[in-house]
Amino acid sequence: MKKNELMQYSCPLGKAMSALGSKWKPIIVLVIKDRKLRFGELAARINVISRKVLTDQLREMEADGLVIREEFKEIPPRVEYSLTEKGLALLPILYQLEEWEMRYHVYDPEKVKDCKTFLENKNNKKVAI
Amino acid sequence: MKKNELMQYSCPLGKAMSALGSKWKPIIVLVIKDRKLRFGELAARINVISRKVLTDQLREMEADGLVIREEFKEIPPRVEYSLTEKGLALLPILYQLEEWEMRYHVYDPEKVKDCKTFLENKNNKKVAI
DNA sequence: CTGTATCCCCGTAGATACTG
DNA sequence: CAGTATCTACGGGGATACAG
Numbered sequence: 095m096k097k098n099e100l101m102q103y104s105c106p107l108g109k110a111m112s113a114l115g116s117k118w119k120p121i122i123v124l125v126i127k128d129r130k131l132r133f134g135e136l137a138a139r140i141n142v143i144s145r146k147v148l149t150d151q152l153r154e155m156e157a158d159g160l161v162i163r164e165e166f167k168e169i170p171p172r173v174e175y176s177l178t179e180k181g182l183a184l185l186p187i188l189y190q191l192e193e194w195e196m197r198y199h200v201y202d203p204e205k206v207k208d209c210k211t212f213l214e215n216k217n218n219k220k221v222a223i
Numbered sequence: 224m225k226k227n228e229l230m231q232y233s234c235p236l237g238k239a240m241s242a243l244g245s246k247w248k249p250i251i252v253l254v255i256k257d258r259k260l261r262f263g264e265l266a267a268r269i270n271v272i273s274r275k276v277l278t279d280q281l282r283e284m285e286a287d288g289l290v291i292r293e294e295f296k297e298i299p300p301r302v303e304y305s306l307t308e309k310g311l312a313l314l315p316i317l318y319q320l321e322e323w324e325m326r327y328h329v330y331d332p333e334k335v336k337d338c339k340t341f342l343e344n345k346n347n348k349k350v351a352i
Numbered sequence: 353c354t355g356t357a358t359c360c361c362c363g364t365a366g367a368t369a370c371t372g
Numbered sequence: 373c374a375g376t377a378t379c380t381a382c383g384g385g386g387a388t389a390c391a392g
Contacts, residue, residue, distance in 0.1 A: 110324035180327040195239035
């Protein structure tokens with residue numbers, strides 16, 4: 095085993111970061127937080143992500159125990175995603191990270207608003223990012 | 224401005240993740256936490272990182288306001304790195320992330336020990352990773 | 353001692369078309 | 373509806389050599 099693999103896979107912090115250190119995972123967690131969402135709902139709420147990448151990310155998060163994937167064998171197919179207990183436990187930490195950034199960075203309120211409405215636009219529902 | 228740039232640079236959480244979402248930054252924060260360290264000390268404590276990458280990461284962290292870089296115009300040159308207030312404020316969040324991972328994942332205690340001693344070995348000093 | 357300068361690899365993520 | 377399959381582009385990260 096190489097040393098950097100030791101870092102990545104055996105250190106708790108390294109492993110935690112690899113579980114949510116990708117571009118979209120923290121956002122996906124925040125978007126699913128309230129209730130089960132279908133794949134299409136997820137894709138609509140984060141409309142800048144491609145379906146391939148969304149699928150990839152969800153599969154990895156499932157493997158990491160962050161989300162639950164429920165597949166209903168229907169026509170048309172339906173798949174629902176929800177957070178596991180582990181995924182839910184991540185929420186307060188993500189909020190703290192958000193607060194930390196807000197506290198030490200000067201934001202243009204308009205841009206933050208843009209960011210919030212960006213996700214809201216496509217679903218007519220508040221998503222706190 | 225493209226939408227994904229909006230996500231990355233205007234959303235507090237997106238910005239926070241881009242500030243510490245790389246492979247080494249969280250570890251660098253933990254390693255510097257106690258006191259100022261010279262570049263060489265940092266490189267020795269995280270001996271699997273190449274000097275180029277360490278330099279790159281430190282420069283980015285400096286730009287993000289996480290670390291302070293003090294350069295002493297001496298022969299031989301001396302540079303000391305320390306955490307800013309912003310960097311220090313990140314510590315409790317990193318510890319929570321660590322605890323979160325520990326709580327939901329079954330670790331082989333031997334491997335965690337290896338991970339700890341891996342960083343300890345090169346400096347004869349405890350570094351809590 | 354503290355870095356640069358190159359070069360290169362590989363993985364993430366994106367675009368697009370297609371499928372059960 | 374919920375994905376695959378392919379191909380491509382880009383950039384982080386690594387190895388090595390050199391510099392002030």
